[in-house]
Amino acid sequence: MSVIKTFGKYRNLLGELVKKDIKLKYRNSYLGVIWTMLEPLLTMLVLTLVFSELLGKGTKDFPVYILTGRLLFSFYSNGTKAALKAVRNNAGMIKKVYVPKYMYPLASVLSGYVIFLISLVVLAVVAVVRGVYPTLQLFWIVVPLAQILLLTLGSGMLLSTMAVFFRDIEYLWGVALMLLMYTCAIFYKIDSVITGTNGWIFKYNPLYAIIVNFRNAVFGQAPDFQSMFYATAFGAVLMLFGTFVFYKQQDKFILYL
Amino acid sequence: MSEMSAVTVQDLGVKFHLSEQKVDNLKEYVIRILKHQMRYKEFWALREVSFDIKKGERVAILGLNGAGKSTLLKVIAGVLKATEGKVTRSGVLVPLLELGAGFDQQYTGAENIYLYGAMLGYPKAFLREKFDEIVAFSELGEFIDVPVKNYSSGMRARLGFSIATLVEPEILILDEVLSVGDVKFRKKSENRIKEMFRQETTVLFVSHNLAQVRSLCTRALWLEKGRLVEDGPVEVVTEHFEKATTK
Structure with a gap:
């Protein structure tokens, strides 16, 4: 059966899995989906307090700067962590019923993406409150929004495959994410840390390349086409590689789960 | 595979790697590779199994625990991939393996x-x-x-x-599921399955209850240690199987 035909048959399952992730996440919390917005708002407040009040680096729109970086990074971080565990957590089903296995990492990334899109409402509100108003450049926001999904999916496919065979990938990935977080310029401006020799850290970090253009769109600046191209190429290659590895290994999953 | 076949199995073999100590983390794996200690024990759960099931046939799979019955059903259901050989099936398949496993x-x-x-x-x-x-x-x-x-x-x-x-499946796989629920529900589920039988469904049935096997099936396959020992009419095979296992 062709891939497209199979996907058509299990499209309903993808929807159900995404719905399940979101539903169960908020089922027992009193505030429900409000948490999606409250959580980034609270972290933004903490970060703004620390970096602008205590360290005195802030401008009026600094909270918007922090929030843009933080929202993208936490989607990437949560999405890849969820995808990493997706195949393992569904071991019971994988062993009993035939379902295209990529559904599991795909669904966990997509459910994170839905939550991420909802949380953008917070960004809109904070931006207006802090005097950052939309311009025509805002239309460019669709590019980083698509790129971050591609990058997360690609990483997720690769990680979920590796996690089947090696359980400690989960902890290694946690460390890698920490490193990534500090090189994404979420709560500092890069011109305050660049010394001339360490610029490559930001130049080659695909997640930072996405954040840059996301910020450009929000702050009404023209896109940086070089990072835009780099992030797209990186995401596409990673996605192809991740999918390839997943497909090559998926028949062995059942033997290791 | 002919027009009339529902399931065809050709020279099927399924191999498992039983690593002597289970290595499931990267640290162990790297250490073992470096020390040349990665050793696997090979284990064939199924080997050289061939048969052809016609549409509408009701086939029992007999065998002791560990004979490869569940592995065979999993391969036919598409959950497990064959190491060698080929499995072809035609029609909508409903696997009733461990009910409610996907909940x-x-x-x-x-x-x-x-x-x-x-x-x-x-x-x-x-x-x-x-x-x-x-x-x-x-x-x-x-x-x-x-x-x-x-x-x-x-x-x-x-x-x-x-x-x-x-749905009315064309191929139904039953793995010890006719013993679910209380007496009342068991009766009801048996009736539902018998209804399906009338509609020319192909059935693959695993059970240790030989009386049930005789009443439901027309043909039986006897597996032992992953190999097909006998394939024939249900009365004959169950009789041989009973003799061999009760002595």
Whole structure:
């Protein structure tokens, strides 16, 4: 059966899995989906307090700067962590019923993406409150929004495959994410840390390349086409590689789960 | 594979790697590679198994524990990939392997109907239409809105059975499932399966209950240590099997 035909048959399952992730996440919390917005708002407040009040680096729109970086990074971080565990957590089903296995990492990334899109409402509100108003450049926001999904999916496919065979990938990935977080310029401006020799850290970090253009769109600046191209190429290659590895290994999953 | 075949199995072999000590983390793996200590024990769960099942045939699979019965069913169901040989099947297949294995524990029975139904590849509109029928057949009543983690194993099996047998499958795989629920539900599920039999469904059936096998099946396959020992009419094979195992 062709891939497209199979996907058509299990499209309903993808929807159900995404719905399940979101539903169960908020089922027992009193505030429900409000948490999606409250959580980034609270972290933004903490970060703004620390970096602008205590360290005195802030401008009026600094909270918007922090929030843009933080929202993208936490989607990437949560999405890849969820995808990493997706195949393992569904071991019971994988062993009993035939379902295209990529559904599991795909669904966990997509459910994170839905939550991420909802949380953008917070960004809109904070931006207006802090005097950052939309311009025509805002239309460019669709590019980083698509790129971050591609990058997360690609990483997720690769990680979920590796996690089947090696359980400690989960902890290694946690460390890698920490490193990534500090090189994404979420709560500092890069011109305050660049010394001339360490610029490559930001130049080659695909997640930072996405954040840059996301910020450009929000702050009404023209896109940086070089990072835009780099992030797209990186995401596409990673996605192809991740999918390839997943497909090559998926028949062995059942033997290791 | 001829027009009339439902399932064809050719020289099927399934090999498992049993690593002597289970290595499931990167640290161990790297250390072992460096010390040249990665050793696997090979184990063939099935080897050189061939048979052809015609449409409408009802086939029992006999064998002691560990003979490869469940492995065979899993390969036919598409869950497990064959190491060598070929398996071809035609038609809608419904596997009744461990009912309710795909349930989410936090989800209610009602939500699980949609989830498990989707997993079996049913469209949403179809599930919505059949929802009441499923609830009625499962006899869960108001428990349908309770999370599945609070169900008894009988209740879980009843719900699983009701969802899985929703469509008339062309190939039905039954792995020890006719012993679900209480006496009343067992009777009901047996009737439902017998109904399917009349509609020329191909059935693959695993059971240790030989009386049940004789009453339901027309043909039997006898597996021993992953190899096909005998393939023939159900009376003959069950008799030989009984003689061999009771002595």
